[in-house]
Amino acid sequence: MQSLCLKPPNISPPAETIASNQDLLTPVLLCIPARSLLRFKCVCKNWFALISNPKFCDIHASKNPYPKVSAFFFHTAIHDFYFISIPNNENQSGSLLKPPRIIEHPPRIKILQSCNGLLLCCSLREITNTSSTPRCYFVLNPTTTKCSAITNSPYATKSTSILGVALAFDPSKSLHYKVLCIRCIAGSVISFQIEIYSSETRNWTLREATFLRPFHIDFSHGVYFNGAINWISRTSRVLHYNIDEESHGMVSRPPSYNVFRKREYRYFGESRGHLHLIEIYMPCVTQFDVMEMGRDYSGWFVKYHVDLDPIAAAFPEMVPEHNLDDPSKEETWYYAFVVLFLAREANKEGSSLLLHIPCKVISYNLRDKSFEKACELTSKGTESKRSLQVGWRDAYHYIETLACV
Template identity: 20%
Template sequence: METLPQLPEDIIANILSRLPVKYLIQLKCVSKPWLSLISDPQFAKLHLAQSKNSISQRVLLITEPLESAACEASVDDLDDESKLIVELEYPAAMKKTPDSDELVDGWLHLGGSCDGLICVVFEHERIFLWNPTIREALELTKLGPFDPKGTFSYGLGYNCSTDDYKVVRVARPSTAVASNESEVEVLELKTNIWRRIQGLQSGIEIEGQGIFLHGALHWLASRQTGPKKSYVTVAFHMVEEKFYELVPIPETIKESKHDLLVLGISGDCLCLFDGCGYETVLDAWLLKEYGVKSSWTRLFSVHRETLHGHKYWENALCYTKTGKVVIDYDGRELVWYDPKEKTSKTFTPRNDWDWFQPAVYIESLVSPHCCYATNTRNDIDV
């Protein structure tokens, strides 16, 4: 009996790299060579590169139970919870003990996502990188003493020049009277050491989690010029490790609404949601050409009474490829709104905490251990 000819390994890798992550995890059981191939960090990079344009974003609902929702849900999927929602588990590394159901002590903050990795921070001291898709988590070196009354912003990004991931923390002490007193610290996975770098320009303040795009982290920032405050998007270059002003916000946005702005992402473009909160109108803007102020384009404008759940404070998370905006309603409901059809669908999680924190991410095979320093402790959760 003739045996089937074996395909070359590079062709097998190319074929497998085009499959969704959930199937690749199952295919690890086919054979030891496939297990080795799919577990290889180089294959994770190949898979990420192949699927960059087709990867759909998801929203991780950090609550109990832990759930993940598909941002690019179709109309049918929105009506079928089994297709819309996947229930996940918290990694053992983030629990008080391996057999405990409780997370480590401290208030949980989100520090952004990049290539399927999510940065999770407990009390601004314990920081984890977590890929919920492949169920791996890693605790990074603890930060030093901090001001519990200060303000903190985090970001997670990738440095293409060193093939390494970086976590950035911007801390502003409660005693600071000027923004240039902000302290900026960076950790590279290959060294697992926090180091201080030059801070923000004088007069600039940022808040929230950074959005990684085009080799830089991005925040919405305020700039104080005398008695007047203006808003710009600020970027942190991952290779040069320098902050710079990218573009101001659209001039048509009223100054009175600046505190209701949310920076988001749509594909490979930044977007800006104007009027999040209790305003009567929600506008969405897209920066079509990166770094060009004149390329701000209005995507849609919708009156709040047409939005389901308008009794809650809303936080627009992302604008999908199919033209829907995914909205977090006060950590209580997740809503997909179609501004063209003026329709919305709502998902209320089975929530034992009475609230959730949302983290927008993509599914990938990238392990938090891929670049991690080999001379430091390694917490793996498989």
């Protein structure tokens, strides 16, 4: 009797099964960082189609609303910008390079704001002897290199002029962003015209607001927090405008504010739903408090105390040379450091300051006051090893996101 030889069934390995099954693959890919997913597009056509799907991108952005900061964009001139990458590998050096051309629209652009992975930018006017090119605004996702131009507002008139433009985007609440434009009205110091652009409708809406403008408010530096755009004045008063509720309010100076002491604020920014302010009083520039705003706008309170003296001792390039010549002079109050970003983490023990000192980026743990070198920067040109390369007002943090623009 002839025996029958049955072939075993062709069973795929578990990894191959997952890779070829979209229902099984999708939950796995949603846990992968955005930058890695872009590389995974090259695996096969099915992966390319899945990762490129706007619905997948939206879900990924909503499930990963607060990834870690991985780089900074910053301006070195009025028409140029560079970036610092923060490597995960301690043995790598951070790059201080001009980024690749990520948009083809305006040849000269300025970054206005970074908000949860998206950049609000504007073109710079090209002024000639006969005319000037109108400024245009757009929202850019540096991760996907996608860009969306903001249509001109139909509510602009000759009697109004732009004070500031700001971006509102929180993927944990909505996958759509809004752009706020605030204009002053000629002849009035209390009436303002506020226009809101929605990425969902691609249209502008007009709102009017009446409030007394605080002295020296900086409308060019808006920060999105708690559903509102927040602006700060030179005297550390905060004006906030809630986009959805169409309401505004004012928060007074921090309790520690001292009008008789020489001071400057070095940082005003948001992280994971927390708004922070750093003021430095002379002459103790290396010791200061980090203040946090109450979510109900009840006022500022001290969240952390910072002592940078151990960093200055470990990295002497942070101390300018003239400080060493005559410590009694007022100029010795200056130390070469810039607060790039305050990163709040889900794990409270991991919250940190990212500091830029000459040729380095330092990570300072706000809980235990430990610090480590995040990356080494290559010095640009012939700059002194004790000189800074980035100013805090010109640094814009970059986090990876697949959010659609």
